[in-house]
Amino acid sequence: MTPAFTAAVAHSEELVSPVAVAELIESCEKQLDGQVPTAGLLFAGIDVDHQVVLDGFAARWPRLQLIGCTTDGEL
Numbered sequence: 001m002t003p004a005f006t007a008a009v010a011h012s013e014e015l016v017s018p019v020a021v022a023e024l025i026e027s028c029e030k031q032l033d034g035q036v037p038t039a040g041l042l043f044a045g046i047d048v049d050h051q052v053v054l055d056g057f058a059a060r061w062p063r064l065q066l067i068g069c070t071t072d073g074e075l
Helices: 017-032 050-060
Strands: 039-043 065-069
Touching (some): 017 050
């Protein structure tokens, strides 16, 4: 039976945006164990290439509803 709610949390310290996205997706996929995410929260630093990050997630999960910001990513 699939749980009603599953959360995956991923983190990357990588400075190269495409590599960071690959790390994040790999980590989330392991935690989701075959489930397809429907929503996501993204916190990213101001030095990240945001379009690369968004494109990477959209390529992997085209129907993912994603919201996020930069300021909390600086914690």
